[in-house]
Amino acid sequence: MKWYLDFGHGGKDPGAIGPTNLKESDVALKIGMIIKENLENALEKVITTREDDKYYSLDYRTKKANNENCDYFISIHLNSATNSSAKGCEVWLYNENSKLKNLANNLCNNLSTKMDTPNRGVKYSKNLSVLKNTKMPALLIEIDFISNKEVEKSLRNDNHLKNIADTISSTLLSFVNKSIVEDKVFYRVCIGSFSNKDNAVNLKNEAICKGFKDTHIYTT
Template sequence: MAIQVFIDQGHNPSGVNAGAEGFGYREQDITYMVGRYLADIMADDSRFEVMLSRPTPETSLGTSNATSLMERVNMANEWPADYFISIHVNSNPNPAVNGSEVYVYEFDDVASALAEQILLEIVRRTGTKNNGVRENPSLYVLRRTQMPAVLVELGYISNEDDVQKLVNDQYQFAYAIYVGLLNYLELPQIL
């Protein structure tokens, strides 16, 4: 039976729950494409079945920040997913802050180990700085999902070096998440 992976492309295209912006780019466009690439990569691997929170660039979930997050979690729980991967990009008022980090609800064996493998591959493939796996129990999508869940912050849209990678290396970010999941599951690469 295929491993069911729910890919949540953070934020809506516009309006409620829209994402961060920097250097003329929008978080929701980057997360949409990285998630789309990841779904396409995993669709070619019969060991996985994938569901996207935003199957099209225009897909908008919920009528508020709270209901947008709730819809994503409900979709994953009802499917039911075996793993939940939420894709985001970060922002900071200090333009020097850069790098990738992965958030988990709490440090545990499953989500933390998965987060670590994903982060190592992102850093290895894209050259972002490793900011570590971090615990954040306040994040709704980590708190309310009924399966191991990680929230991946690919890089900082507010940092000039990171934003170039976020725009130009979207496939590499997606492939890194895929390989990180394979490494965690101790599955061989077949693609």
């Protein structure tokens, strides 16, 4: 699959600002880049709007996704409200006929559980540019309310951001019957020492013939 990851705002447009001046654009970028890495590790193709703090118009975002013929469009945002106690995650779709309705519900459920925040559910809008102007199925994730002081504080924690990103990543991958590739640990096996180089070379060649292509001779 080819995913289009749209990290909200950027550059001259910081998006929502938290009580201690944390910018939505920065948080969306950090979370989004982890999602990108997770998807690519699972051998998914990923196209992004931006990978640094630059501004791109809404028109640019949807045109790029359309030109790249992406399969799905995922936009990452943080919510904001004048009510400083507001919190919770929600996902926006263009309408109830969206092919991503089940995915949107799963994202709400999984993020709510992982972050211990209210599930505000799936919502619909035909006015959001990234939903109405994309040719592929699209959704917009409002992870939580950056305007909430407690939420903003947690969004400054890199471990919390990784948990959010991993939750989104695993939910997206599950939608296409894949899962996050865990960090791999490799173990090296040594097969003896020889004072005669010919004996070492013979054993190396024997190991290669048996399928152990990553075989080397070291001197000590």
